[in-house]
Amino acid sequence: MKTGFLERNLNVIFPLPAVLFVVLMMVFPVGYTLFLSFTNWSLTSGMPLAFVGFQSYLRVFQEPRFLDAIGRTFAFTGMAMALETIIGVTVAIVLNREFRGKGLIKLLLLLPLVATPVAVGIVFNLFYDPTIGLANWALVQAGLPKLEWVSNSATVLPSLVLVDTWQWTPMIVLITLAGLASLPADPYESARVDGANAAQILWRITLPMLLPTILTAMILRLIDALKTFDIIFAMTSGGPGYSSETLNILGFRYSFEYFRMGQASVILVSLFIIVLASSLGIMKARARVEG
Amino acid sequence: MKKLILAALVALLAFGAVAQAKEIRVLLANHPYGDLLKAAIPQFEQQTGIKVNVEQYQEGQLSTKLATEFATGSSTVDVFMTRPLQDGKMFYKNGWYKALTNYDFSDFPKNALQPVTFGTKIYTVPILTEWEVLYYRVDLLKAAGIAVPKTLAELETAAAKLNKDGIAGIASRGKGNPGVTQFASYLYNYGGTFLDKGKAVFNSKDAIEAFRYYGKLLGNYGPAGVTAMSWDNIMPLFQAGKIAMWTDAGTFYGQIIDPSKSQVPKEDVGIANFPAGPKASSPYIVVSWGVAISNKTKHLDAAQQFLDWATSSDMQKKGLAQLAIAVARNSPWQDKATLAQVPQGLIDTRNVAAKTGIPYDRPYMSAVGEARDYVGEVIVEAINTKGSSSNLQKLADQKVSQVNDLLMDTGEYGVP
Numbered sequence: 001m002k003t004g005f006l007e008r009n010l011n012v013i014f015p016l017p018a019v020l021f022v023v024l025m026m027v028f029p030v031g032y033t034l035f036l037s038f039t040n041w042s043l044t045s046g047m048p049l050a051f052v053g054f055q056s057y058l059r060v061f062q063e064p065r066f067l068d069a070i071g072r073t074f075a076f077t078g079m080a081m082a083l084e085t086i087i088g089v090t091v092a093i094v095l096n097r098e099f100r101g102k103g104l105i106k107l108l109l110l111l112p113l114v115a116t117p118v119a120v121g122i123v124f125n126l127f128y129d130p131t132i133g134l135a136n137w138a139l140v141q142a143g144l145p146k147l148e149w150v151s152n153s154a155t156v157l158p159s160l161v162l163v164d165t166w167q168w169t170p171m172i173v174l175i176t177l178a179g180l181a182s183l184p185a186d187p188y189e190s191a192r193v194d195g196a197n198a199a200q201i202l203w204r205i206t207l208p209m210l211l212p213t214i215l216t217a218m219i220l221r222l223i224d225a226l227k228t229f230d231i232i233f234a235m236t237s238g239g240p241g242y243s244s245e246t247l248n249i250l251g252f253r254y255s256f257e258y259f260r261m262g263q264a265s266v267i268l269v270s271l272f273i274i275v276l277a278s279s280l281g282i283m284k285a286r287a288r289v290e291g
Numbered sequence: 292m293k294k295l296i297l298a299a300l301v302a303l304l305a306f307g308a309v310a311q312a313k314e315i316r317v318l319l320a321n322h323p324y325g326d327l328l329k330a331a332i333p334q335f336e337q338q339t340g341i342k343v344n345v346e347q348y349q350e351g352q353l354s355t356k357l358a359t360e361f362a363t364g365s366s367t368v369d370v371f372m373t374r375p376l377q378d379g380k381m382f383y384k385n386g387w388y389k390a391l392t393n394y395d396f397s398d399f400p401k402n403a404l405q406p407v408t409f410g411t412k413i414y415t416v417p418i419l420t421e422w423e424v425l426y427y428r429v430d431l432l433k434a435a436g437i438a439v440p441k442t443l444a445e446l447e448t449a450a451a452k453l454n455k456d457g458i459a460g461i462a463s464r465g466k467g468n469p470g471v472t473q474f475a476s477y478l479y480n481y482g483g484t485f486l487d488k489g490k491a492v493f494n495s496k497d498a499i500e501a502f503r504y505y506g507k508l509l510g511n512y513g514p515a516g517v518t519a520m521s522w523d524n525i526m527p528l529f530q531a532g533k534i535a536m537w538t539d540a541g542t543f544y545g546q547i548i549d550p551s552k553s554q555v556p557k558e559d560v561g562i563a564n565f566p567a568g569p570k571a572s573s574p575y576i577v578v579s580w581g582v583a584i585s586n587k588t589k590h591l592d593a594a595q596q597f598l599d600w601a602t603s604s605d606m607q608k609k610g611l612a613q614l615a616i617a618v619a620r621n622s623p624w625q626d627k628a629t630l631a632q633v634p635q636g637l638i639d640t641r642n643v644a645a646k647t648g649i650p651y652d653r654p655y656m657s658a659v660g661e662a663r664d665y666v667g668e669v670i671v672e673a674i675n676t677k678g679s680s681s682n683l684q685k686l687a688d689q690k691v692s693q694v695n696d697l698l699m700d701t702g703e704y705g706v707p
Contacts, residue, residue, distance in 0.1 A: 043362055044657040045701050046384030129524075130515035131459075131533050151516025153675075239466055240518040241671045256355040257660040259381065261362075 030272065036265035043259035052262070060266040065242055065250060069267075072157065073246040073274070077225040079161040080168070084221055087165065088172025089214060093206070095173070096180045106177075109170040117167070121234025124163045125150065128235075150236050153243035160244055163231055168224070172217045179213030180206070215286040219279055226275045247271040314342040315593045318357065318371040321349045323545075323614045324419055324580065325372060328601050331609075335600050341593045354378050361387040361585070368585045369594040370601070375406045375415050375578050380657040380703075382583075388414035389584040393595065398604060398620045402650045403578050415581035416602040417619035419610075421540040421652075422576035422644035423476040423565045424636075426547065430559040431458070431535045439563045443480060443504060446536070446566045450512035453535035460512030462525045463505070463538045465674050467667020468660075469521035472652040473539055474670055475575045477501050480568025485654040485666065489706040491694035493654075493666060494687035497570060502683060506673025518671050530554060538565065542579070544637055545615040562636035564643045576641075576648030578619060617641060658697040665690040 006013060037056060041049035060066050095105065112120075127134050128149035136146045149159045187205050196204070229248045232238065238245035238253065245253075247267060255264035317332075319325035325347055332343050348356055354377060360366035362385070373382065382388050390412040396404060399417055407415040425446070427439060431453055440446040446461070454460030464470035478484065483498030485491065492498070509517050514528055526543060528534050530553040541562065548557040565574035582602050584594045600606065607618035612632040623629050630638060654662045669687050672680050680686075698704035 042700070043358055043385060044381050044661075044697075046381070046657070131457075131528055132531055146515070148516045148519075151519035153518075236519065240516075241467060241668060253664075256359075257351075257664075258658065259358060259660070 033265045033268050033272075036262055037269045039262045039265075041261040042263075043261065049262070056262045056266045060263050060270075065245065066247075066267065066270075068242065069245050069247045069250040070270075070274070072244070073226060073248075073271075076157055076161060076164075076228065076246055077222065079158065080164045080225045080228075081218060081221055083161065083165045084169045084172050085214065085218055088169045088217070089176050089210075091169070092173045092176035092180060093202070096177060106174075109173055111170075112167045113170050115167065117230035118234040120163065120167055121231050125235050128159060150244070151240060153240050156236060156240065156244045160232055160235065163235070164225065164228065167231070168221060172214075172221065175217040175220075176210065176213060179210050183209050211289050212286055215282060215289065219282045219286070222282060223275055223279055226278060227271070247274070313340055313590075313593060314344065315369040315588075315590050315597060316344045316367050317346070317597060318353060318368055319345060319347045320353050320372045320580065321347055322372070322419075322580065323616050324610055324618075327606070327610050327614065331606070335597065339593075339596055339600075341596060343597065350374065357382075357387070361385065361587070364587075366585060366587055369588040369590050370582060370584055370597050372418075373415055373581055373583045375417070375581050376651060376653055376655055377659055379406060379415065380655070380659070383409050383414055384657060384701075386586055389586045389588065389591075390414055391416065391584070391598075394598070398622050400619070400621060400645070402576075403619050405650055406578060406655065407581055415583040416598060417578040417581045418602055418607070419542075419578070419580040420576060420617050420619050420641075421542050421579040422617075422641060422648055423473060423538060423574040423652075424541045424544075424640045425563045425565055426529065426537040426539070426544070427561045427563060428453075428532075428535050428555065428559055429561045432561075439561065440536075440566050441564075443477070443566045443568045447504075447508055447512075450508060450536060454512040457533065459514040459528070459534050461508060461536045461538070462514050462517065462520070462528065462534045463509060464521050464525065465509050465513060465517035465670070466519055466521045466524075467671045468663045469667075470670045471654075471663045471666045472575070474501070474505055474666075475649075475652040476538070476565050476573075477505050477568065479573045479575065479649050480566070480571050482568070482570030484649075485651070485662075486656065486694075486698075489698060489704055491654065491662075491691040491698070493669070493694075494684065494691040499684055499687060501568075502669055502673040502687065503678040505670065505678070506676060506680070507678030510674045510677030513674070518674050540579070541617060541637055541640055544634060548634070562634070562640060564640050571647075573647050573649050574644050575650070575652035576644040577650055577652045581619075654694060656694075656698060656703050657701045662694045662697055665693050 038051055038053060039049045040052045040056060095102065130136055130146065130148045130151055135149060139146055147155055150156045183206070187209070188201065191201050191205055227248055228246065229252070232244055232246060232249055233252070236244045238249040248271060251264050251267040251271065254260050254267055319328055329345055329347065332345060335341070336343055353372065354374070357368065357371055357378070360368060373379070391414060392412065394413070394416060396413060403417045403420060404413060407413055407417060425440065432439065432449070435452050437449045437452060440449045450460035452460070464473045478493070478498060478501045481497050481501035481504065483493060483495050483501050485493050514520070514525070514534060522539050522543065525534065525537060525539070526547065529537050529547055532555050544562055547553055548560050550557060582598055584591070584598055588594045604620055604622045607620045608623040608626060608629045610616045611618045611623045612629045615633055615637060617637065653659055654666065656662060669683065669690055672686055673683060695704060
């Protein structure tokens with residue numbers, strides 16, 4: 001029996017739109033960035049782009065600002081992930097029972113997640129303002145010394161981490177709550193029969209069983225935190241000086257403020273590799289936990 | 292019948308082509324002058340029949356947008372606002388500006404045309420100028436028994452006296468990159484400069500003294516967190532009455548005496564000439580904005596018409612009279628009816644700056660964005676150490692060599 005062209009090639013045709021989308025929207029930009037990273041394209045020189053091999057890589061890798069930015073990217077990500085995971089899991093465990101107003105609290109938790117990062121940045125900038133901001137007013141009321149928050153190179157990174165934590169902890173809470181809901185009841189029952197107390201149940205049963213969920217949430221946050229751009233750009237654009245300049249911010253400045261497209265691509269390729277490697281690391285850890 | 296339909300079709304197509312030719316894309320800045328143009332565009336459309344598709348961007352985004360569009364070679368921009376000192380060299384080098392050979396520039400001051408001229412041709416019509424001034428709180432100075440500072444030495448003494456009760460004695464931009472332009476007048480008045488004959492020289496003895504002075508002034512008497520502040524952080528503080536004196540561009544005068552925006556009464560806000568330094572009294576006076584035509588425009592006639600209209604003497608008079616923004620043409624400043632509506636302080640400070648001012652407020656080069664970051668590093672170091680850094684000369688030497696590298700990269704080293 002003769003079948004039509006469509007029927008014979010369904011296995012190719014159905015995924016085709018998705019494949020085309022991925023190629024156009026993901027493979028091409030990444031590939032083009034990779035290509036540019038081997039050129040010396042710079043708009044300020046007024047010269048056409050030329051292929052220069054690894055020259056742009058060498059130049060960027062010797063740049064102290066680049067190395068500082070890598071350190072800062074990891075510092076920001078590490079602090080943010082630690083805070084968000086600890087607070088997020090704690091809040092989820094506290095919320096994991098029936099009480100009046102639980103729905104409302106869950107709804108309130110969602111609000112930071114849906115807020116626009118640039119708007120969040122502007123509001124927090126007002127909040128952090130050393131002279132007229134609410135944060136210092138609160139410190140003074142509590143009898144504590146004033147801080148310069150994002151205006152001081154010593155405090156800028158932790159201050160930004162706090163904003164990130166405010167915005168993204170709820171995501172960890174929601175994922176962990178979902179994980180808690182799916183835990184089997186049997187281990188708890190037998191533990192109670194054996195006379196385990198609440199702390200033992202938490203440490204010996206809940207957390208170990210929850211670990212894969214927590215690691216999944218951490219992977220999602222890790223990828224996002226390494227690439228954070230909007231909050232930092234809206235609040236400090238990398239300052240004071242370069243003290244909150246992460247890789248993504250540095251990449252932006254190299255491309256759209258210095259117009260050194262070739263070297264900016266090197267920075268972005270580096271960030272891409274870092275994000276990929278870090279995610280693979282945690283995924284491996286997760287596989288080990290589950291395995 | 293068929294022929295008739297065909298003729299109608301051809302006519303329709305031709306009309307469509309004409310209609311298309313009468314449509315231009317214009318990119319404006321988020322600036323009072325951009326708003327002025329945008330509001331008046333419907334009249335322009337009515338008078339000329341040209342449809343104007345207008346987009347407005349914040350200044351940094353505008354440069355980025357234009358550069359990326361032009362670099363890809365697929366831009367449909369016809370006319371755009373541009374910052375000659377920031378974009379000029381790079382845009383010219385890449386061939387993105389159209390030479391303006393059909394424009395009458397006789398109404399413009401010579402020094403305003405200097406940065407927009409390359410070779411023998413002019414590429415941008417200057418529309419706005421900016422010069423540095425000293426804003427001050429009349430009431431606070433009076434209460435402290437201080438006269439308006441005329442020199443930088445007096446400025447420091449006044450700042451020290453006024454710095455009390457939660458009010459900062461003085462503010463100026465401390466954020467590295469944006470701070471460079473306002474530091475410029477301090478640098479010039481100390482006898483220093485950014486570039487000389489195509490080489491970076493902001494590590495000279497005079498320049499270091501200027502850095503130290505700026506750092507001492509802002510580090511001791513500036514608002515908390517000043518190294519993170521540009522004008523947009525300082526203005527709300529001034530409007531909230533938290534700053535006694537402020538050096539920045541005269542452009543902001545209209546906004547800080549606007550009772551709907553400021554808690555400080557209009558009569559308590561003074562404007563004065565930028566204080567003289569030990570070596571000179573030469574604040575910057577620059578062309579901050581201009582209008583240019585894209586070299587790739589397919590609608591040159593319409594673009595030219597828009598340019599003529601947007602930069603006309605009438606439009607400039609409107610800007611000066613209604614918004615107190617310092618326009619570049621001479622004629623509005625000679626027109627009595629216009630001047631009657633302009634705050635006297637703005638007129639006086641312009642007259643002084645126009646006589647003795649320097650037409651650059653930053654290192655004028657293609658890689659200016661990056662060079663500003665390097666100069667900014669020295670400014671931030673000076674402020675953080677209140678001017679006392681033992682590392683300042685070394686840092687400035689290092690940054691000078693980095694700026695020289697940039698000049699070499701772009702083939703501008705040693706070219707005056």
